[in-house]
Amino acid sequence: MRLLIADDEENLAQALKAVLEDAGYNCDVCFDGKSAIRLISQEIYDGLILDIMMPEKNGYEVLSIIRKKKIDIPVLLLSALNEVDDKVQGFDLGANDYLSKPFSTKELIARIKVMLKENIVDDSYLQFQDILLNKKEETLSCKNIKYQLSKYECSILSLLIRSELNRVPVWLVIEKVWQNKVDVDVKTVSLYVSYVNRKLKALDSKAYIKFDEENIELCVNI
Structure with missing residues (x-):
C-alpha cells in the first residue's frame, strides 16, 4: 500500500x-x-x-x-x-x-x-475506450473477442486504466507489478508492454501503450 x-x-x-x-x-x-x-x-x-x-x-x-x-x-x-x-x-x-x-x-x-x-470495492472490470479488462479472469476483450493475459500484463493495464492521466512512471510499474524484484528493470517493462500491444493489435483495438524509459502511457489511435 x-x-x-x-x-x-x-x-x-x-x-x-x-x-x-x-x-x-x-x-x-x-x-x-x-x-x-x-x-x-x-x-x-x-x-x-x-x-x-x-x-x-x-x-x-x-x-x-x-x-x-x-x-x-x-x-x-x-x-x-x-x-x-x-x-x-x-x-x-x-x-x-x-x-x-x-x-x-x-x-x-x-x-x-x-x-x-x-475502500475496497469490486473493480474486477475496468474499461478504457473500446477495451474491457477483467482483472479476476485476467482477460482483455474488444468487439466480442477475448484474449487471456498474464498476471503481469493484466497488472500493467490495470495501473494504466486506473491512473487519472492513463500514464505511470516505469519505476512505479516495477514497484506495483513486480514488487521491486531485483532482476526486473526497464527492459522487462518494455518487453511486457510489447506483449500487451501485440494483443491490443490482434483485438483490432484503438488503444495502445506508448513506452519510453521513464513512462508508459495508454493512448488511442484516432
Whole structure:
C-alpha cells in the first residue's frame, strides 16, 4: 500500500512516514497543498493523510479539488481543529475519516487500516475506450473477442486504466507489478508492454501503450 502524507509540519510528516513505513506502508511526503494536488494527480496512491492547516492550499481546498477531479482516493484528515463543524465540513467535502491532533500513532494506524479496507470495492472490470479488462479472469476483450493475459500484463493495464492521466512512471510499474524484484528493470517493462500491444493489435483495438524509459502511457489511435 502506498500513501501520501501532506503536512506542513515537516518533522511531524517525516515522523509519520517512519512510523507508517515500519507498519508496512510505502510513503511519500509533501508540505503544502499545491504539491499534494500535483502528486495525487500524477501518481497512484492507495490513501492520503491530509493536514488541514497548510500553505498554498489548505486541506479543505485540496480535498475539494481532488474530489471535483473525480479522484476517489481515501482521505484521512488530520487537524488541530476539532470542533464538530470542522469535522462536518471535512466529511461534506468527501473525507473518509477525521483525526484530531494530538493523536496516538496506534490510533492513526488503526484508522488507516479501516479506511483502506472500507475502500475496497469490486473493480474486477475496468474499461478504457473500446477495451474491457477483467482483472479476476485476467482477460482483455474488444468487439466480442477475448484474449487471456498474464498476471503481469493484466497488472500493467490495470495501473494504466486506473491512473487519472492513463500514464505511470516505469519505476512505479516495477514497484506495483513486480514488487521491486531485483532482476526486473526497464527492459522487462518494455518487453511486457510489447506483449500487451501485440494483443491490443490482434483485438483490432484503438488503444495502445506508448513506452519510453521513464513512462508508459495508454493512448488511442484516432
